[in-house]
Amino acid sequence: MDSQVNDLHADKLRSDPRVVEAERLLREALQDAQAGIDGPRPPHPHRRQEYQAMLERLAAARGGPTYFPYIASGIGQGPWVELVDGSIKLDFITGIGVHGLGHSHPALLAAGLRAALEDTVMQGNLQQHRASLDIMERLLTIAQAGGAKLDHCMLTTSGAMANENALKIAFHNRHPADRVLALDNCFAGRSLATAQLTDRPLYRVGLPTALTVDYIPPEDPQHSPESRQRSLAAADKLLRRHPGKYAVLWLELVAGEGGYYPGSTEFFVQLIERVKADGALVVFDEVQTFGRLSRPFAFQHFGLDAHADIVTVGKITQLCATLYGSQLKPTAPILSQTFTAASSSIEACRTVLDELENSQCFGEQGGNVQRHEYFASRLQQLADKHVGKIAGPWGAGMMIAFTPGDGSAECARDLVHRLFDAGLMSFVAGSTPARVRFLPPPAVTTRQHIDAAIEILDHVLADWTGKSTQTPTAGGKD
Template structure:
C-alpha cells in the first residue's frame, strides 16, 4: 500500500512500462551511431542558418560550429547537420557519462516527472537528501570533516559561497591566496581570482589576491621553496589579512598541470599556522583521478576546510566543516538544481563510486595510461609538433607546435572537422586538452581518436 500519493505514482506499472519503452527506443536509434560521419550536404543550409541564428542572438560566434541533434551513443555525438564526432571535451568536462546514457536518461525522466522543474532552498524533494548524503559520506570517507553540503548551480557560484564562508569566519581578514594561472570562474568575485587579466578587463576590483607559483615537476624542491617564499612574503606585506587559500590541485584551464602532495602540504602547513582556511576547488578535478575527490588522491583529507565541486557532479556544491558554517542570512539559493539534474547527479556519482572507476587500477587510470602510451608514440613520431602528454586520469593535455596559440587553435578546428572535439587551455604555452567521458569510453574509442589526431598532425605543419 502506498503511504503517499507519490509512492503510488512513482511505482505505477505504466511508468515502468514507459521507461522500458524509452530505453528500447533509445537503443534502437542510438545504435545507428557507430562511428564518425560527415555532415549531410542536404542539411548544410539549414544547419548554417541555425548556427548563424544562435550566434546572432547570443551576441557572438560559437567557438565551434557545434549544435547537437539531441542524441549520441557513448563518446559519439550526433550534430544537427547529421555529422557524428568523438566528444573528448564533453562541454568542458560535464558529460562524464557520454551521450544518451540510458541510465542517466532514466534518472532524468524520474526527476522530471516530479512536481517541479527546479528545487531551491525553501522547497526541495527527498531526492536532495540522497544527493547530500552521497556527497558528504564520500568526501569524509578517509577522515575529512567537510560533511556539510550546500548545493548550487555553477562552479563559480560554489566558489563564491566558499569565499563568503571563509571571509565570514576569518573577518576582518579580506585577502586570498591562489595559484598563478588558476581558473576559478567568471563571476564578479571569481574574475578577480582567476589569474587572467583579459577575464576582468573593465570590471571593478572585488577581491585582493596574492598569487603563489604552482608546482613544477621539473623542479620539485625549488618549486616548493619558491611557493613558500611567495606566501611568506605576502604575509609579511599584509600581516593577518589572508582569509583563505583557494587551491586547484590539478590546473585544468591552464592545460592539465598536476600538483604534488609534499608541495601542497608545505603550503597548507603555513595556512594552518596562520588561521588561513584551506579551500580546494574541485570543480574540474571531481571524479577524474584515482579517487572521487582529488584531495583524497593527494591525501590531504585531514587538512581541508572547504571543497567545491561541479561539472562531472552535474549539480554544483560547496562542502564545508562545521566551523565554517555560515551565519543566518549569508547564503541561500532560489535554484539549487533542477529535479532532473539532482536525480542524474546521484546516478552519476553513485555509478562512479560503486563501479570499477576509482583506484590505481580503476577505469579512469587504465584509460589514461592507454591514451598516454598512444600519445607518447605520437610525440615520438612528430617530435617537432607534440610535447607531452600531461595530466592525470580523465584530464589529458599536450603542447602542440611549442605552445603557439594560433597554430594550436588552427589544429583544434581541423581536429573538429576531422571528427574529434578537444579544446585549448592555458597561455604560454597553449595546450590542447581532453576531458574524456569516462563512463562511456573504451580503449577502442581512444585508438580511433588517436588515429584522427595522427591524421590531423600530418595535415598541419
C-alpha cells in the same frame, strides 16, 4: 506511522505499471535510434546550408559565434555525438567536463524520467524534496570517506556560485582577514568575485575590484625542488607582508584552465601548513577535478583529507555544491538562493555518482588511472612519430592534455579546429605554452574510443606543420 507502507501518492505513481512500461519502451526506442552512432561521420552535404543558417541564428541570438560550429541533434552514444549537420563527432571535451556519462546514456534517460515525475521542475532552499536530502548526504559521505571534516553541503547552480559561497563562508569565518592567496593561472569562474580570483586579466576588463588576491607560482610540471622552494618562498614573503590578512588559500590540485598540471602532495602539504599557521582556510576547487582521478575527490587522490576546510564541486556532478565543516557554519544568513538545483540535475547527479562507482573508475589501478596510462602511452607514440608537433606532460587521470607544435595560442586553436573538422572534439587550456586538452567521459570511455581519437589525431598531425599557418575552417572566438 510505518514509512515502509506504500501510502504516498508519489510512490504509487512511481511504481505504476504504466510508468514502468513507459520507461522500458523509451529505453528500447533509444537503443534502436542509437544504432550506427559508433564512429566518426562527416556532415551530410544536403544539410550544410540549413546548418549554416542555424549557426548564424545562434551567433545572432548569443551575440557572437560559438567556438565550434556545434549544434547537437539530441542523440549520441558514449562519447559519440550526432550534430544537426549529420556529422558524428568523438566528444572528448564533453561540455568542458560536464557529460561524464557521454551522450544519451540510458541511465540518464531513466533519471530524467524520475525527475519528470516530480511535482516541480526546480528545487529550492525553501522547499526541498527527498532526492535533495539524499544527494547532499551522498556527497558528504563520499567526501568524508578518508576522514575529511566536511559536515554540510550547500547546493547551487554553477561552479562560480559554489565558489562564491566558499569565499563567503571563509571570509565570514576569518573576518577581518580579507585577502586570498592563489596559484598563478588559476580559474575559479566568472562572477564578479571569481573573475577577480581567476588569473586572467582579460576576464575582468571594466569590472570593479571585488577581492584582493595575491598569486604565487605553482611547482613546475617536473615538480623540481627549486620550483617548490621558489613557490614556498613567494608565499612566505606575502605572509610576512600581510600577516593575519589571508582568509583563504585557494587551490586547484590539478591546474585545469591552467594547462592540466597536477601538483604534488609534498608541495601542497608544505604550502598549506605555512598558510594555515597564519590562520587562513583552505578551499579546494574541485569543479573540474571531481570524478577524474583515482578517487572521487582530488583532495583524496593527493591524500589531503585532513586539510580540506571547504570544497566545491560542479560540472560532472550535474549540479554544484559547496561542502564545509560545521565549525565554519556562518552565524549570519549569508548563504541562500531561490534555486538549489533542477530536479533533473539532482537525479542526474545520483546517476553519475552511481555509474562512476559501478564502472570502477576509482582505485589505484581503477579505470581513470588505467585509461590515463593507455592514452598517455598512445600520445607518446604520436609524439615520437610526429616529432615537434605534440609534447607532454599528458595531464592526470581523465584530464588529458598535450602541448601542440610551437605552444602558441594560435597553434593550439588551429589544431583544435582541425581536429573538430576531422571528428575529434578537444579544447584549449593554459597560456605559455598553450595546450590542447581532453576531458573524456570517465564512466564510458573505452580503449577503442581512445584508439579512435589517436587515429584522428595521427591523421591530422600528418598534414599539420606544428605552426599556425592556415586559417581554420571553423570560426569562433575563445
